Amino acid sequence: MTEEHRHGERRHADRRHPEDGGRIYILPGWVRIWHWCNALLILTLIATGISLHFAGGKAPLIEFSLAVRIHNVAGLLLVVLYIFFVVANAVTGNWWQFVPRPPGILERCLKQTRFYLWGVFKGETEPYPVTREENFNTLQAITYWFMIYLVMPVLVGSGLIFMFPQFAPGEMFGLDGLLPVAVLHYASACIVLAFLIAHVYLCTFGKKISSTFKTMITGWHEH
Amino acid sequence: MPDAGLKYLIRGLGVALVGLLLPLAALAAGPSPEAIAKAKLANEQCFACHSQEGLAHPPQADLDLAKLRGLLVDKPTFEDADHGKFACTKCHNEGYDDFPHEKDAADNTSTCQDCHAKKADKIQAEFDKSVHAKHLADKFSCTTCHDLHSIKVAKNQDEARKIVAQDNRICLGCHDSDQTFARFAPEKKVRPPIDEIHDWLPNARTHWKAVRCVECHTPLGGDMLSHEILNKDRAERKCVSCHSADTSLKVRLYRHLAKQEQEKLGFMNSVVLSENYVIGATRNLALDSVMIGLVALTLLGVLVHAALRVLMHTLRRRKKDD
Numbered sequence: 001m002t003e004e005h006r007h008g009e010r011r012h013a014d015r016r017h018p019e020d021g022g023r024i025y026i027l028p029g030w031v032r033i034w035h036w037c038n039a040l041l042i043l044t045l046i047a048t049g050i051s052l053h054f055a056g057g058k059a060p061l062i063e064f065s066l067a068v069r070i071h072n073v074a075g076l077l078l079v080v081l082y083i084f085f086v087v088a089n090a091v092t093g094n095w096w097q098f099v100p101r102p103p104g105i106l107e108r109c110l111k112q113t114r115f116y117l118w119g120v121f122k123g124e125t126e127p128y129p130v131t132r133e134e135n136f137n138t139l140q141a142i143t144y145w146f147m148i149y150l151v152m153p154v155l156v157g158s159g160l161i162f163m164f165p166q167f168a169p170g171e172m173f174g175l176d177g178l179l180p181v182a183v184l185h186y187a188s189a190c191i192v193l194a195f196l197i198a199h200v201y202l203c204t205f206g207k208k209i210s211s212t213f214k215t216m217i218t219g220w221h222e223h
Numbered sequence: 224m225p226d227a228g229l230k231y232l233i234r235g236l237g238v239a240l241v242g243l244l245l246p247l248a249a250l251a252a253g254p255s256p257e258a259i260a261k262a263k264l265a266n267e268q269c270f271a272c273h274s275q276e277g278l279a280h281p282p283q284a285d286l287d288l289a290k291l292r293g294l295l296v297d298k299p300t301f302e303d304a305d306h307g308k309f310a311c312t313k314c315h316n317e318g319y320d321d322f323p324h325e326k327d328a329a330d331n332t333s334t335c336q337d338c339h340a341k342k343a344d345k346i347q348a349e350f351d352k353s354v355h356a357k358h359l360a361d362k363f364s365c366t367t368c369h370d371l372h373s374i375k376v377a378k379n380q381d382e383a384r385k386i387v388a389q390d391n392r393i394c395l396g397c398h399d400s401d402q403t404f405a406r407f408a409p410e411k412k413v414r415p416p417i418d419e420i421h422d423w424l425p426n427a428r429t430h431w432k433a434v435r436c437v438e439c440h441t442p443l444g445g446d447m448l449s450h451e452i453l454n455k456d457r458a459e460r461k462c463v464s465c466h467s468a469d470t471s472l473k474v475r476l477y478r479h480l481a482k483q484e485q486e487k488l489g490f491m492n493s494v495v496l497s498e499n500y501v502i503g504a505t506r507n508l509a510l511d512s513v514m515i516g517l518v519a520l521t522l523l524g525v526l527v528h529a530a531l532r533v534l535m536h537t538l539r540r541r542k543k544d545d
């Protein structure tokens with residue numbers, strides 16, 4: 001066994017014996033404030049975005065010009081909020097939370113998946129409980145990294161071009177140049193919506209159904 | 224050669240066929256090629272003076288160049304336009320053959336009525352109901368909006384952007400210029416600032432590059448664009464008249480283009496897509512299915528998982544109780 005590997009093992013062993021009682025403080029205030037602003041804006045953008053995309057049909061949607069106005073304001077706020085989050089993550093080093101640490105990443109992912117598909121039904125506990133150093137299990141970290149550093153930039157970037165179409169290509173393959181921008185925006189928005197559904201559901205996996213939601217408000221995690 | 228006779232026969236038949244068809248084609252498509260060539264030649268006489276070149280090198284010394292400067296006709300534009308195959312003198316009948324032109328020559332200019340009697344009657348009736356007929360009936364004529372030396376109407380064009388630019392230039396020429404507007408407006412009438420009136424429309428200027436004023440300011444119906452310009456109470460205000468699957472653009476601006484092209488790459492209203500992505504109107508049905516499927520499957524997965532969790536939890540508890 002390599003030195004590094006042993007170190008990894010030890011770290012995982014540590015986790016099962018959290019040092020202080022039943023509570024640890026894992027989420028600083030700025031992360032919690034960011035999270036709830038982000039949630040509010042994204043819900044608003046989803047509701048108005050759907051109203052724009054499926055406008056004029058029979059579904060009861062937000063009136064088009066109102067949806068445009070709200071979507072534009074919320075979109076710009078989200079741009080600011082996203083930039084804040086990326087910068088704050090870099091400055092505080094919080095972004096390491098989204099980077100799974102080797103070794104054994106694949107193995108931990110598989111174990112986590114097995115837990116979601118099997119263990120949880122048998123009443124097993126989380127294979128990798130939360131620690132101050134690692135808030136997220138490996139699967140979570142990878143998914144969050146994917147959403148925050150890949151999907152969100154595409155969504156926010158395409159939204160900005162949509163808002164200032166003079167920066168879109170004039171024409172592509174005989175079709176309007178805004179088309180690829182619109183398709184990227186729409187597709188990444190749908191991925192965010194799908195993520196959101198799974199994300200909210202997986203947050204019911206805490207000690208109690210409501211525990212994880214409380215953590216995002218107070219910052220304290222309960223074992 | 225053995226088949227030389229056959230060749231001659233075919234060629235002869237071909238010539239006969241063309242000879243038979245040409246007059247028919249000419250009937251259908253306006254002036255014959257010979258007539259067009261003749262008109263073109265005759266027009267050179269007028270272009271000798273009424274062109275940039277004529278202005279730079281006047282064929283005569285005693286011309287009123289300042290006046291001529293305002294009376295130029297651009298040759299390529301004219302020849303490409305709806306009336307470009309005509310001789311100038313077809314409309315500018317008598318009095319223009321010699322210079323100086325006769326004093327009352329302008330009175331002899333043909334009117335639309337002369338050649339388009341049926342259409343012009345219908346259009347005149349629509350115009351009589353238009354906003355411009357109320358105070359301006361005597362100041363407005365067909366040529367106020369239509370420059371016969373350049374007009375090329377929608378059905379003879381294949382690019383929406385060009386149609387939009389041409390038609391909006393007509394309206395904006397007055398409605399975006401205090402000077403021109405005042406020349407026509409009733410006394411004391413101030414020009415309604417075009418941007419302020421439409422400030423409920425986001426990116427109004429972007430819209431005016433992509434749709435025409437008449438898209439919203441005329442009633443729909445009939446096989447020809449209506450000439451009844453609607454006032455603020457009746458103009459189209461609903462965004463979804465364009466921004467929806469059932470967009471009115473396909474029977475308005477894209478009406479003639481829509482005939483050339485059907486579904487492309489699975490997009491609704493794909494003919495619009497060649498020049499504009501219009502939110503709500505140019506969706507891709509396959510992409511929609513994939514995306515709705517993704518979200519629906521996620522939701523279903525979550526629901527099934529949650530149901531199983533609750534079920535297993537109850538079962539375990541019951542076992543413990545036993």
Ligand code: HEM
Pocket residue numbers: 041042045046048049050052053054067068069071072074075076078079155156158159160162163164182183185186189190192502503
């Ligand atoms: C979770 C976040 C977001 C979602 C779910 C979302 C969703 C959507 C959807 C579905 C459309 C309709 C597109 C179509 O029919 O092709 C749309 C349009 C648009 N989005 Fe977003 N979007 C989000 C974020 C943003 C951001 C961050 C911006 C800007 C910076 C933005 C700017 C726009 C603009 C400008 C449009 C065109 C309509 C308008 O002007 O309001 N969006 N969005």
